[in-house]
Amino acid sequence: MSTVAVETLDAIVVGAGFSGLYQLHTLRDQLGLSVKLLEAGNGVGGTWYWNRYPGARCDSESHSYAYYFSEELLQEWTWSERYPGQAEILRYLNHVADRFELKRDIRFGARVSQASYDAAANRWQVRTEAGETYRARFLITAVGCLSSANIPDIPGLESFAGAWYHTGQWPHQGVDFAGKRVGMIGTGSTGIQAAPVIAASAQHLTVFQRTANYSIPARNAPLDEEFKLWARDNTSRIREVMHGTPNGHPFVIEDRSAHDVTPEQRQAIYEAAWEKGGLQFRAAFRDLLTDQAANDTASEFLRSKIGEIVKDPGTAAKLAAIDHPFATKRPPIDTNYFETFNRDNVTLVDVRATPIERITPDGLMTRDGTLYPLDIIVFATGFDAMTGPLLKMDIRGDGGVSLRDAWHAGPITYLGLQTPGFPNLFTITGPGSPSVLCNMPVAIEQHVDWITDCIRDMRARGLTRIEATPEATQRWVEHVNEAANATLLPKAGHSWYLGANIPGKPRVFMPYAGGMARYRATCADVAARNYEGFARTA
Ligand code: NAP
Numbered sequence: 001m002s003t004v005a006v007e008t009l010d011a012i013v014v015g016a017g018f019s020g021l022y023q024l025h026t027l028r029d030q031l032g033l034s035v036k037l038l039e040a041g042n043g044v045g046g047t048w049y050w051n052r053y054p055g056a057r058c059d060s061e062s063h064s065y066a067y068y069f070s071e072e073l074l075q076e077w078t079w080s081e082r083y084p085g086q087a088e089i090l091r092y093l094n095h096v097a098d099r100f101e102l103k104r105d106i107r108f109g110a111r112v113s114q115a116s117y118d119a120a121a122n123r124w125q126v127r128t129e130a131g132e133t134y135r136a137r138f139l140i141t142a143v144g145c146l147s148s149a150n151i152p153d154i155p156g157l158e159s160f161a162g163a164w165y166h167t168g169q170w171p172h173q174g175v176d177f178a179g180k181r182v183g184m185i186g187t188g189s190t191g192i193q194a195a196p197v198i199a200a201s202a203q204h205l206t207v208f209q210r211t212a213n214y215s216i217p218a219r220n221a222p223l224d225e226e227f228k229l230w231a232r233d234n235t236s237r238i239r240e241v242m243h244g245t246p247n248g249h250p251f252v253i254e255d256r257s258a259h260d261v262t263p264e265q266r267q268a269i270y271e272a273a274w275e276k277g278g279l280q281f282r283a284a285f286r287d288l289l290t291d292q293a294a295n296d297t298a299s300e301f302l303r304s305k306i307g308e309i310v311k312d313p314g315t316a317a318k319l320a321a322i323d324h325p326f327a328t329k330r331p332p333i334d335t336n337y338f339e340t341f342n343r344d345n346v347t348l349v350d351v352r353a354t355p356i357e358r359i360t361p362d363g364l365m366t367r368d369g370t371l372y373p374l375d376i377i378v379f380a381t382g383f384d385a386m387t388g389p390l391l392k393m394d395i396r397g398d399g400g401v402s403l404r405d406a407w408h409a410g411p412i413t414y415l416g417l418q419t420p421g422f423p424n425l426f427t428i429t430g431p432g433s434p435s436v437l438c439n440m441p442v443a444i445e446q447h448v449d450w451i452t453d454c455i456r457d458m459r460a461r462g463l464t465r466i467e468a469t470p471e472a473t474q475r476w477v478e479h480v481n482e483a484a485n486a487t488l489l490p491k492a493g494h495s496w497y498l499g500a501n502i503p504g505k506p507r508v509f510m511p512y513a514g515g516m517a518r519y520r521a522t523c524a525d526v527a528a529r530n531y532e533g534f535a536r537t538a
Helices: 018-030 071-076 086-099 189-201 225-233 235-244 263-276 279-283 292-309 313-320 440-461 470-485 516-528
Strands: 006-014 035-038 112-118 123-128 133-141 163-166 181-185 204-209 346-350 356-359 363-366 371-373 376-379 425-427 465-468 534-537
Touching: 006 018, 006 123, 018 035, 018 086, 018 133, 018 440, 035 133, 071 235, 181 189, 181 363, 189 204, 225 235, 235 516, 263 279, 263 292, 292 313, 313 346, 440 516, 465 470
Parallel strands: 006 035, 006 133, 133 425, 163 376, 181 204, 181 376, 204 346
Antiparallel strands: 112 123, 123 133, 356 363, 363 371, 465 534
16 A cells, blocks of 8 residues: 655645746745645646747736845846737746746646645645645645636537647647748737738638627837846836836826717827837726716727728728727737738638637637638637636545536635635635736736735744635625626626636626725735634634
8 A cells, every 4th residue: 555645734826927936935925924836737837838839928017027025036037018928928937937946845747636624634735736735724826817728619629630729728838830831820919919910921811700899909028227227226116106007007097987088189199109119008087987978989989990901891891890898808909910911821710700619630610611721720719717716626626526516607706815614715806806907927926915014924823724704705705796897898698707708607897996096905804803804713
């Protein structure tokens, strides 16, 4: 009979992206806990480890897509472009992991398959797919919001004679598109980034569009020395701005309504924002996400831009046939996306009008019987967002209740941090927190700091168990719904914010839309009131 070694720790962190790395650092180096970080991949980076598709780049500006907890780290790292590319972010996260000596406490290639709470011992037991077992008082999931790939169930995929890839599971050695007929399904942020790069080397690219999308030019460019110096000299000011805004970006939302200006002034404001590029477009007026008529002005402007760029009127009409208000789905930013449809080797197929019927050995067939011959299919089809990565782990709380059952009608959390029945389990940027509606590192640092302070406080008071109360959780879930309904965000009925991209998933608006600054104040207030809404015991 063989005995299986069980490693016992103070805390287990799952996931070595932005959030897990920082959480490992604070628990180990600030609190002195024994911590193990379990990571499915063979390196750090999280989303930036997996998403190596052509054109992968962040839409937060580089000086804000970074940790702000260490001034030394801020001073020693310099970004090269306005938006950081995937490879540069991966280098940065490796630098962070090396600088703070994090890798020695990370177990790579360890995908968590089950986590269960042992009430008698007040400990979590975590098992990996390889059969390793770890036990710890605290379990912190840092698994990201967009890490569970959605590969649509299209009949015939297994018969396809060519190669196919999901953008979120991209081969590390890259894909050579030269001389290939490529079909790409999906026109979200990912597809919009990938299409121009694929088109540049493929023999032909066919883009299968189900829902037309807005996109704003990123205007990416190398950063000049003056900006780099300014960013380095102004870290406190930048942090202050990011912490004060609803979405954690380093720019303020203009305090004016789209109705406060004349149509000519509005046009000029939009033109200037279009020229400047990036997510700042959304900040041109304060009411773009709360007032339909205000939003209509932005939506109209952006549709008209598509008409100006795309030469073929039929293609332009399909690209501009957008069925939801601007920014109610996550707004993509691009480099030459609409321009790509002016290339001779690019075709747009509207699969809302003629849905995908099946995949054959030779390509993709739409319902009207047209076969598009393909050598490569790229699935830019998104993720089972927010809840997907958590539910995949088969988490079982007090009494063996599964998180899947607890969330059968949609995620139920207090502050996005905890779920009743799952003591000592914390989720970083989980559903019910601003997460994906915020510049992620800002949301992550706030969550990690809050969790760290909470555990520090428990240890100081000799407490070992914390669980969100059902009453506080109920009130928070209602507040999350109210916050979403106070905006236009739920109007994009098919968005992943609502879980609507996954067949059978409950339709609940998952992120907290009340704004990061307000959320930060709420969490601080909860802590100041002796962790109101949490039951903490010895
Ligand atoms: P996504 O926004 O969910 O887009 C998926 C696309 O695939 C949509 O166009 C969707 O159409 C389409 N699709 C899905 N299933 C389909 C099917 N069966 N048939 C036809 N079309 C199908 O996913 P994503 O583009 O990967 O982006 C996800 C999120 O990741 C973004 O919103 C953003 O938060 C993040 N991201 C950020 C960056 C960045 O920082 N620059 C880059 C990439 C991703 P429908 O709209 O009709 O469902």
